[in-house]
Amino acid sequence: MDHFQYKAGKLLCEQVSVQELADTYGTPLYVYSAATLVHHLRQIQLAFKEVDPLICYSVKTNGNLSILQLMREHGAGFDVTSNGELHRALTVGSSGEKIVFAGVGKTEAEQRRALSEKVFLFNVESEAELLALAQVAKTMGVIAPVALRVNPDLPPKTHAKTDTSVKGVKFGLDIHSVLEVAQKFVKQSNLEICGIHMHLGSPILSVEPYRQGIAKAKTLVAELRKQGHPIKVLNMGGGFGIHYRKKEALPAQAFAEVIVPAVKEMGCKLVLEPGRFIAGNAGVLLGKVIYTKESGGKLFVIQDAAMNDLIRPTLYDSFHRIWPVEPPKGFEVPPEDYECPGEGTLSVDVVGPVCESGDFLAKQRHLPPLNQGDLLAVFSAGAYGMAMSSNYNSRPRAAEIMVSGTTHRVIRRRETCDDLIANEVEYIAK
Ligand code: LLP
8 A cells, every 4th residue: 555646647755746746846756755764664563563572664665764763753763784874773763672774784882882872782794793892892791682683594585686685695693503603602692692683685575584483493492492492583684565556465464464473482572674565655756758769670668767766676686566657548548567568668778877787667567658858756766766866977866755645845955966065075086
């Protein structure tokens, strides 16, 4: 469920015309729906209510401060993976007690800051990190709360670049070494190994990996408790998938049905780190058609949103639904199945102005005939869109707009050419 709907042949975000937003703020433009963001957080809160989880919105997904603020206001904590993300969470007023800190390469400075902010949990990924964290905690005279991040060695479940729980990836402790490593830290007084963390990959469209991961977690929790570690937290990470093509995603309830009984049985506090599920379908990227052209027997729609704005299609061959914001006559209702050629559509490559053949948002996509100036909406762009954007080709980053009901406001201004050179211009040789 999201709040981007076509009514009378026009795309609305909540009650605001998307065309008007583009006219007001320009393109490329990220537009988010506050109601959708809150709705998805609420879906998770409701599904897992019985075990009163700590839901830590994953800042890497979309770290815009106004989005984080909305999450905090609605009860979320934060999953952070760098000092920068920690800074963002603290800036919107989160307390450390609602923050969990993940990542394979936390530096001493990051550990120190997180300890002084009294974060709820460090998701620790190696023996070397345990040693380093214990040392930092000792110098600060504190005890670091730790969940051991485990790589449960499950079958592949998503794109190889975003699958984090198959053998041989850099994440977590190899499941076969967890107990051996944990044993070495039983008497370490500056660490409390109080949890297990598993982030299985992203996006996941089945409950099966969670079922398999939890079965392995159960055995580990029992063994770690036998070693004397007071295990009281189960952190199942993020990963819940969303609709990119049609209606392929599962509701939060489906994941809850697998996770909640296991959490109760283990007697643990549940932590979840959802990102995409909350932000993915809450955002669209708008691009305006600059030119159309034919080359090598193919049709190209060149519009002003590019791989530097949304790199997912280039990086992962991701599919994002695309449709005109105000479609021509006969195309007012967007297709159920975007992969199926609709009557009168043309097969086009939707590309941007960046100087790379890999700069595309869609290939061989069935779209109505388009003209210069037409506006295209790239859907499900709220997660890992702006967050992974860059200034490649010295393109200023897009503006971000938040819509709520009938109102809209800038939540990140469009970058300028002066922003692009701001960190260099004073160093030009005189
Ligand atoms: N927790 C940890 C430790 C993570 O590494 C991630 C995502 C999450 C939570 C949130 O996962 P989510 O609920 O959003 O699935 N750039 C890729 C996705 C990379 C995910 C990285 N880790 C993409 O655009 O698909």
